[in-house]
Amino acid sequence: MIRKLLIALAGVIAAIASPAAAERVRDLGTFQAVRSNQLTGYGIVVGLDGSGDDNFAYATQAMRGVSSRFGLQLPPGVNPALKNAAAVLITADLPAFAKPGQRIDVTVSAIGKAKSLRGGALVLTPLYGADGQIYAMAQGNLAVGGLGVSGQDGSKLTVNVPTVGRIPEGASVERGVATGFEQTPVLRWNLYQADFLTASRVRDAINNIYPGMALVEDGVTLALNLPAGADIRASIMSQIEMIDVDPAEAAARVVVNSRTGTVVISSAVRLAPAAISHGSLVVRIDEDPTVVQPEPFSRGQTALEDDSQIDVEQRGGHVAMFDPGASLAEVVDALNLLGATPADLVAILEALKQAGSLKAEMVVI
Template identity: 80%
Template sequence: MVIRSLYLLGLALAFALPQTAHAERVRDLGAFQGVRSNQLTGYGIVVGLNGTGDDSLEYLTQAMRGVSGRVGVQLPAGVNPALKNAAAVMITADLPAFAKPGQRIDVTVSAIGKAKSLRGGSLILTPLYGADGQIYAMTQGNLAVGGLGISGADGSKLTVNVPTVGRIADGASVERAVATGFDSGDVLRWNLFQADFLTATRVRDAINQRWPGTAAIEDGVTLALRLPAGPDARGSMMAAIEMLDVSPAETPARVIVNSRTGTVVINSAVRLYPAAISHGKLTVQIDENPTVVQPAPFSRGTTAVQQDSTLSATEDGRHVALFKPGASLAKVVDALNLLGVTPSDLVAILEALKQAGALKAEMVVI
């Protein structure tokens, strides 16, 4: 057990110590502008449900009238059919870059009404629209639902996962391609996932070292690349650029605090100026031990309760931690573990260090 504890302690300190910068591929640091996926949405009807649908909701009835009209069936005016076996749904999908007509993509189907479950349902042919209002795909098929919902005659219910959301693998057929523009124009822009001038500079230098005069910085995110014309030559050069190795800049010093869960994350760039921390916890305990007092035999006394209170106060964690200049994350963790702080106490200590000017890091509360 001692060896295992020492191993875990060493492993934790290894992660806590500042890590030297390591090379990453350009494709992991950013992406070419325009070469991205596009979101598609649609409104449709799922049929074939076993009594778990939306019943006679107005928007479902209108949708069913439209669907039946497309197949030549006209519902009588003023008649609202009971639709317990159908449900109104929203369909969402991502159209990958360079997707061509005829290719298949996955879709997610979600109930928007009072449907209890989509299990066993089939989606009727539905168009999927882009942000410009154009149809980019058509979808239909049987749903795969991972959730389950059941109910008893007495009103009891049991739900496992989410039965009102399902997926159709390869359920949509692409009908229109999205122009990316990667093969047109003299300049193609490449964007970092996170703004950083030093990382942008290193990417520019790595590209220009192999292809002089190709890359220029526009801002902390964007590089302008002068690539050869033609999709074949340009695509080959883009592939080569993405595989270049670059050492990114060290991330800014940040302390991330999740106010809902109490999670505190400190990255390896956090440093401390000279500071001393004393953290204690005062505990006051009151014990009540009432005693029943009986009167003497044959006396006129009455039974009474005599109060007996015991008060005590203890103060735990009377340690003082001293940080020397430039203390690293490993020292911070060791000292705070010595103080025996909880996550909420840790947040209070870090805020106090920040106010004192000893903590050189950005505090982010999420």
């Protein structure tokens, strides 16, 4: 089965190894000012069915803060024992150009000893940006996909994660983030992945339509000299995003996942002349002890007599020769001939890299 999958993978990648198809500018990168901002908040979820934090200090502190906003002061030294409440951390992404009054989704996660947030409701909580300012207010009933139950004998059953929930459109934006989109003299566009050739091709494609507008600053960033004004800039940016560009071929890279044994080889991988010999040594030991009985009336004792059979088998023994500039399809075909498993493939590729034959970057994740 693994051999068939490798052959199929080689065929697919060989088929797409031709020059890269044109892609839209919007699929290759994004404008620097057009990005989301992360928001966080600390609050309390109430209405739980005895699955809260109980005596957790953070929940008690949060409840004191909530109570004080409503003019209720808990007496000093009183522990409210909040079994139906839980201290939570709220996270959200504030989209670019979000305006006051718009709604955004929030994620609520327990930070204490709460067993489940199912059925809870988040009390009004401010969400802060990296600058410490309040940008949204969150409140609402949680949608929890997990489930956790326990018995008196200590047995437990948990489905998914019951301590994390979401509130669709659970926060109201109170303040927008200034981007300078309509006034910045130079608007920058960034590639998702650094590549000087792709950046140069995007620059040329833009300048063919808007002469002299784009300049390459580095392997990621293009500087765009756009006329001032939000309306005209939006029109020009919408046209730039739809320009087709032929991106540079991806770098030769072999990615190995050391935990799962997954190996991904890019289509640009090539090999210098090399020969690979692959074989596995199988040692088999069979134990067949024999019971030995003593002679009658000899006062002897029953004993076991060991009987071991040792076999050694050398499997494989094939040698694969790579010609100069061997492609990915040829590499996979040769490794299939050798009967290489994914684990063997990792070892072979590492050996080729050490020998200087593998012309690619080796990445282990």
